[in-house]
Amino acid sequence: MSRMSGIHKNRRLGRVFDSEVQRILDFVARGIGVRVVGAPGSGKTSVLRSVMSNLEKTGVSVHFISGLRTHRTIPYAAIKGLGLEIRPGRSGVFDIADVFSSKLATAGKHLLVVDDLHLVDSESLAVLEAVRQRSDCPMVATAPETWVFSRGQLAVLNNGREAHLQLDPLHYEQVHLLIAQVLGAPADADTTARILTKSAGNPRLIVRIAETASLSNLLVMKDQQWCMAGDTLWNEHLRGTLEALLAELHADEFTALHIMAILGTARVDVLHKVIHPDALEGLERRGFLSVLADHHNGSIAAISPPVIADYFRGSKKLRDRKLLRSKIAGVLEAAPQAASEKPVTTDSLTRVLSTLRLEKGDDDAMASRHFHEHNADRERIRGERWEANKSAANAAALLRIYWGAPVDVERASRLCTETTDVDADPKDVLFVTITEAMLAIHTGQGHSAAVDILQKFAGDNPHLKAEVENAILFISASHGRVPPDTSKVPEASEGRGSGMGSLVHGLLELYRFKPTAALEAVDGAGDDDAFPHLRLFIRGFALFAAGRVEESLVLALDWRSEARKNLDQFGVVTSSYVAAHGLLYRGHFEEAEYLMSSVFAMGRPGFVVDSLYDAMLRLAGLRHATSAILPELSIAAQARTEVPDVGPLPGVGKGAYELIAHNNAQPSAFDRKATRLIRRQLKSGYILEAMLTALLCTCLCPGRPVLDLLQKILRDSGVAVHDQFIAIATAVVEGDNKLLGLLLKHYEPDIDTYQVGMLLRGALKRHVIDGDAAAADAMAQASSIFAVRFPATNEQLSFNSFRTTPLTEREIEVAILAGHHTNVEIGEHLRISARTVENHISNALRKTGATSRNSLFMLVGNSLPPR
Template identity: 55%
Template sequence: MFEQEVRRTLEYIARGMAVRIVAAPGGGRTTITQKVIAEFEKGGVTVYSISGLRSHRRVPFGGIHSLGQDIRVGQLGVLGVADVLASRLTKPGERVLVVDDLEYVDPESIAVLDAVRRRTRRPMIVTMTESSLYTKGRVPLLGLGPEARVHLNPLRYEQVNELITEVLGTPADADATARILAKSAGNPRLIVRIAETAALSGLLARRDGQWHMTNDTLWNEHLYSTVESLLEGLEADELTGLQTMAIAGTASIDVLQQVIKPDVLDRLEQRGFISAIDSAHNDISLAITPPVISDYFRGERMLTTRRVLANRITRTLSAEPQESNASASSGDSLTRVLAALRVERSSGDAATARHFHEQTAILERHRFELWDADKSVSNAAALLRVYWGSPIDASRIEQVLASTPTADGDSGELLFFAVSKALWAIYSGKGLDQAAAVLRSFAKEHPRRSAEADAFELFINASYDKMPQDLDQVLERLHERRPGSSVIASVQAILELYRFNPNGALAALESSRDPGINPGIEPFIRGMAMFSLGRFEEAVVLALDKRAEARRDLDQFGVVSSTYVAAHALSYGGYLDEADYLMGSVFAMGRPGFLMDSLYDAMLRLAGLRTAASTIEPTITLATQARRQTEEAGPLPGMGKGVYNLVAGRPLVPAVFDRQAAYLIKRQLQRGYVLEAAHSALFLTCLLPGRKTLDLLREALRDHSITAHEQLVEIAATVVKEDHQSLDTLLKKYKPDADLYHVRMLLRGAFKRYAFVDDSIGAAAMERAYLLFSARFPSAVEPLAFNSGSYSPLTVREIEVAALAGHRTNPEIAEHLGLSIRTVENHISNALRKTGSPTRSALFELVRDSLPFR
């Protein structure tokens, strides 16, 4: 963790620049500093390091004493001490000054450092918080020359998962990881403390190789000192302001200013204790960050001692929030939505996740209370709509499904209730037969809407079993039974996506303007159809716009579905960091409900692909948090676990990889999931090109009249045919399209293909082609590729023989592999010559840990 920031810091110092590392307390500043110092010392650089301490802020020359340089201050004063330190820094050799936690260094030491820096111009690294800029008496030590700034953003979901695994030994499940991220706001120190104390308090328990939450909270008494250290130094009115916000929860700035003075809010924002969130009313809401501070102030002891304050806040918050006249930005362009996404990334996603948790919990509780008072189908449907997108309360769902009378009610709401009951049967493991029985029972009781119930049964069977072979006839009969039904149109659109007919999906949507059973379905289908047609930029713009709208409306269903579309489209276009952030922001919200759970697991696998391909050693990725009972094939890309398992298994012998990939794609086709098969074939062809996989890709594109990938397919054909001359011609003629990133990925995969079989001539040709193509179309993003490490100069057969040579005789090896003894002798002789190994035992030691060929 922090490798990129450490590397950047070392590069800046090598250029003679000063470096300012900025982060919140506990944000990793000291960790980076320690790693940088270790790298300096490895290279023989002399480091003069000062660490500021809160308790030493008012101790004159405390920072200088911490240098350990035996500088006797005595009567020297600031300038005398500066003379001594400057004389040591000007000695021959590389020397660097490091000041960790500038805000806690005493004024006298800062004055010495300022004088020394002006005299010696030695490189300096300073760590500080943003709030240090507002601290009186701080001298800008780094303002004397060129300066670089390294800002540490809050950790993302996958980094939190990695840190929890490091601290607790095994990873946490998705819900526990999301909750720790939300409570810590991505602060590394808080992540560690919350995870450790939760395990100590029994709030986290290990089961099936993962840590799971045993309660609905992570707050425990062991966290008091951690939070109090964060709050140290705050004024009384600032502490009262935070307690007020803790009682009020996330609220509009206009409302909070009625109970907290604006200057107090300003000071809290300067210190980094407030985060701003765009609300559904186009105004700004404020929340405490990190959210664990709210848990501290909401403790029973705190609230009972401040009842007057709580009552005053309650009265004030009863007023309606003021409406804002701000208008939403217009224009649909990739540049605009990516710029907005990068601005969002800089603030982290923990605050938004917490806001979702709070508001959906309030909404869910309110709707449950309404249902509890009046167990009508209408109230039940309103509550179940929350669970379609937001985290599920299993006990309440069971209670609502079992206790709601369905004799009367609106037919549309009764249909929604029946569909929810069927989906719950699948989600809770009761199986397809139980789900189908629920829908058939509804169809029997409500003949007028039986066609729509049958449509949902068709959808469930197609999604969780396989596509029917007579789909067109089934759909035609359903439309005849209930013409103009938006529900049937939506089901048809989804199934058209499954079978790789995006134009048919769009046509089905156009046939009905009604949103159907869930308004969030339509933009999801439209975005996936654009993605399937190769209109990636349009898919990204639509999905990110819908995601921003869903975030403002606290619509988790819309956030998850639009993020799935955007993540796939961005990944295809090479925007891997943006895709990772988007998926991490969804993971931070915890597991969603019903249908969205499958999309959530698909994104966990997509996020894990990059790590699985780039690491040689087997490693834990986010994909391990996905449900394990998933089938190899799924109706949409990533819903099946087959592609991820193939990549994580790393069968790097190209012929083996091609054979396994083709087998997986054929299984996807057998279930009728043509979109997933085409997407898998395209991705796997570019990752490690093979003839069988490419043939399946060509067939899928040709049979469904998809012309968006013609240039890519032509280039891939020359690669698998090893026609380097034609490849060079195609690359020179290539006109940039949506496949640009994947063409680079294909060329890198082609290099790996030759390298793995020790074809140095082919590997050199592919390396040259890749470099020429990259020079023509430069990009800062490295294409996804298998990490082979230092690939062996041996052939696959030579490795197999060498792996047995350490403990078997030549006749035994010959019998085991079905070779002649003379052939075995030749293989061993060649392997000894190629590797320079002196003995058979040395050769065995060399190849036994050759993971790519294990």
Template identity: 25%
Template sequence: MQLFDPDVQDAHRALSRGRSVRIVGARGSGRSTVLGRTVQLLERSRHPVVSVVDDGLGVALPGYLAAQLLRTLGAAPAKEPSAIADALAQAVSAGTIIAIDGLERVDAFSLRVLETVRLRTDVRFLVTELPGFGRHDPDRTLSPSWPERVVRLSGLGLAEAHALAADVLDGEVDPALAAVLTAQTAGRPLLVRLLASTARDRDRLVRSDGVWRRAARSLWNDDLLHQIDGLLGSYAAPVRRLVAALAESGPLRLGDAEAIGGADVLRTAEDYGLVAWSGDRGDDRVQAWPPLVAERFRDRESAAAGYGAGRSRVSAALLADRLRRQRETGHRVMASAASGWPESPDRPLLATLDLQVEPSNGDAEGRQHLLRAAARGDTATLRRLALGARASAGSGPAVPVADAFADLLEGDAASAAAKADVLRQAGVRLLAPDDIVASAYVATLAAHRLGDPHLVERSLEAALLAGRPSAAFTPLYAALLQLNALHRSDGATAKLHSALASESHRLAPTPGAFFGTGADLVHTVLSDPDRDPAAFDSALARAGAVRRESGFPLAAAQTVAAGLEVGFGPLAAAEFGRAVSELIAPAFHRIARLVELLDTGTTAAVRARAGACVDGPTFPMGDLVLAAARRETDADRRDALLGLAEALGGQRMPGVWPPRVAAAARDGSDAATLTGRELEIAMLAGRFTNAQIGELLSISGRTVENHLARAMRKSGVRSRADLYDVVSAPRGWHPRRGGPGGPSPTRG
């Protein structure tokens, strides 16, 4: 498995064009891996690279790194800074790249020498650095050299962490286990590897039916002790003391945390990714981060049981949202800034997730009523449940979830999304998995209708982080796993897609009351309606009939509606009408009238419907009409259908499952579609012949030729020169358009 391909490509591209590169990330983020792979690619493309290896003596001995460089380059030893700089400047060749892993471990003397060498020569630097290191310790870093490229690394997403865990464990991984690994490590690759491998070796994981699952409540094991200590040992003593105090005491108020080591130390630790905000609005506490590091200092008996005193326990969605935001730019937190929420509106929420929350049984009967009413599409009962919960408790998840279910069935997707996204509201504390799964299900369907991929992603990940719900809510959980698989139907996340679908089939192998259950769904919806329209229409109608005849008309209507959005056909249209006839949900009756018009209505009726435009913006149906228009052979009727689609808002539902890629996007030239090997060969194609590339990579010239042909076809170019330009140029540049700067960039 090749993680960090885009980052390596970005760094190599910048260095090939004369820029220096900084790889910025916390320890464990994979920055050393990116540097090492970039160096390998540079050496294969015959760029002169000098790497400095850290052996732990860099900071302790002034001038140590400079002396290493002198020995590596074969220059005469020297003692004075000016003499060392002169010797290095004469020893480096044109275009030399100096690679340094960990500027924080380099002594100030050597850095001053390197600054002098940089000013005298055209040497470039490839370095790794902690976030904010130059601000906190300006004497121990290289000043920005222009032009320069900064490659920022943050935590892995769920799909990447799942793929990494499968690679480490050498087998399929339960998606719920991948979610735990992601949550405990904040997606840091080094920690994911450590936690997965040590948990396996200490029998905290078990392989059942070929799938790795948790065998214990906590994955912590004593093999992690020296690993975590080694990770923390390279930080300054005040930072280590602060992290230990926060981990032992649990989250502390901002003022108390500053009292331990001062505001500067707190800000430094937060920049380095060792401290983060905890809690909800109005709560100015900070905590040790990631959770795995914090667990190092917890009481071992409590850790083994999966609990910890003073640990903040909140909804899984807060953690899902934090993990997502840490991978986005522009959301950095200043721990020493104002603590109040109004003064810091962009401050990302952060929660330590208690992954072992037991479901509450206090309102089990009410939850059963909620499930039955939602499965039947009974909006009146849902409203009564919400009213009763509001009157008895005044708050809690049952009120917004029941209301959100009803809003969704009545066609108001925007209101349903707002109410079901209660998981992100910071005031909600300690939701049980049942509540999280129910809310995530409604939020996902509503977000799909609204075309909000961020809400879809956040809701699906929140359900995984919450863990397995009670037996009654297992069908909903299985449905979410299936929807998650459909959401990840692209090739880049194939392993996670397969694992999600398999786990969903295991939990709910037959169609059930909720959209997403049943092993037939993914095969039906993921099939290509353009390849064999009649077969797709028949399979979709059959999937709906199976659900309707099993007593689940709402699931039948939802399933057929999802398929009709991408492939309209008469059999499925008729089956949709039969399913809706058994429902009392107003939104589906509106859709059924439209489907009947698209299937059997006259051209005049279609034009009249476009003129009436009676549907409001809460339930856009333009994709249904566009799907029917794609099947229409009569020009006049197709024109009428396109007019109706425009009247209904056109293609306003980008959340169609599976996510469809437009033809223009499929035919475009995007280097990200290349495999790792194709990209590597493409980068060499501008400098070497096929035989030379084969010699460099130890493969045959015919293999090189095949890779080049596929890469050129994917990139939409016809020459190896244009292919090199595509993969080495800045984002947005295209050889046929001359790029943002006009002429083709110089190869070198």
């Protein structure tokens, strides 16, 4: 019991919905009502409670009405919950409306809150309609997103101005945060992905699955993270939660869910053969059915949230056999549907970003489960084929799955040792051997063991010597250091080439920040490439490195869409890594975090791309690391720590993330650590990683040592696309405000427009920390002028300067508004007096060392944790 109270003590759902709560508060402050809609368990009531708590603290009178399923047929049940003083004999609709209207007309600010409007009885609705016609008091109401409102409910809702707020399912990073809040510690990547998949991002289910799994010992604590003790999270304690969730279903819908639990993921045309269309339509309307477009089979559907399927599978029924026969008959008779054509628009970047934003409404859990089932089916079929004939071709076919999908290490090891190479295609034998070498690295034997495996193979197969040397070069450069001369790549044997030479050459040129040479090396279709997707990966990242960010984004997002349709997890992970860099570089944090979240929802991938998975965890944690007081709660904590500080690509090594996450807010110390890390990256030959680290560090905390290294790297590599940024950064570091003003005045928008904004913000914060008030004011003015000329639509990444001298929550709220509002306007917004606002600003100026309202605003702009 003590454990359960600990769980309840740590549950703070409100923090997950900070941005939604703030949006409602902003609407209410302007006298606008809000309709909050979402699926059952989506957090509507939690959001309302947080809104009410915030408003009551500021003196607003909140009048709360709750609809109850058991009371919706009892006259006046909801309105009587207000405790209005009704005189005997005066209890009609208009009598109660008179009393309630009088209450709302008293001095002060009022808010009407109705939770579960669809469950409010008719008589209470009539009172509310009459009251809303007489009062301009705003109303916040919650309802299911798919509810068909009655005339009475619409009469209450459609009175006065109203905003609409949709509560979407939580994504991976929000689930990570919520589990940490519920259980008191974060979960590892696989556990977080499993809970997200089972709950479909439903907050109530996330909380209940985490709680009950912990109570049932299905989750155990290892290395300060919760991990799964077995392969399931289902337990009997979840039954009541799901019974409540399914309480409104009709009998045919309930039966339909049972059939679907047996079928698993199935084509829609198959479902129509065993389930009445009305029942399917009802389930989809209520949010219990997810439909996904499959590239090969047309539309497919499955139960959502997936934990409902576990509920049905846990209660066996005698009719299962009969339903199963129906399913089989439907599968045999059904024919696959044709895939629909993809619309084409003229602006490619707008098109791919629009597609990505539309995809945010999709069900991550559904897509992840579809990938898992597809991978499991392929693994089973190819495994049986290999067991029957242990040929190199059959082994290579199965091992290719493990490059992207989760790997069965024991089985993969058997494949590498028991496969015969008699009469085998050299490409297949080589692929198996390279996989064995990579598996040695994955299992901790080290990069030298992998090289030994390949060298032994080369001795036994001299006709494949060139290909093996390329593979050794690839592995050595990716897990150690890049050789000084990458121009001499072994040529493949004539007529037996695997396409590796150009790929390895291109990859090494990419590591060494020679994007033009990398693009030239991988020019061509590469239909015979030994490594799938490596050519596209090099091309996409080389475009990004060359400053052609838009082209890189279009290529990567198109590639990712195709990989998702083909259920190709390897392609999804690699394309998402490339796309994430382009999105982050342009400041599209919301889109980048969703894109990476959809990858994390699938769980850890195969052993070849798991380093990119960890890299994305660190990239996703950067925003949190710069702004949060406690960065250890960041999603990046799920990345493996037993990796070097330097790596071939951004995020693969942990050094850059560790540097930023553990910044102690002392600029000189940051300069020393950053310079040391960048020099280590350069020494390893990872010039691209060094350049991007130096660029980010210059933006966050501009200093001479790091800027000098960045200039040298760009000069040596012959890359000129960052020239405007370098000129501005030099003026900033040298304190030449006159030159800086001229450069900003004549600045032409380029790929670094977002980075220039970061640079100016970082310089301002550095001057404040150093106590240089004059320089801080000059930088605040320059930053403001630039922001006016190039208004940022995206939040700017910058260090939180208040880890050592934190402001109070109210002081931060005031400071955020101080840049563009008067004291009177701030007071009205926060419902405090102008004199109190002035006191808060004075305290914030004293604590931070800022010398003006504007510089204070610039400092505090991102001091709150990311929403």
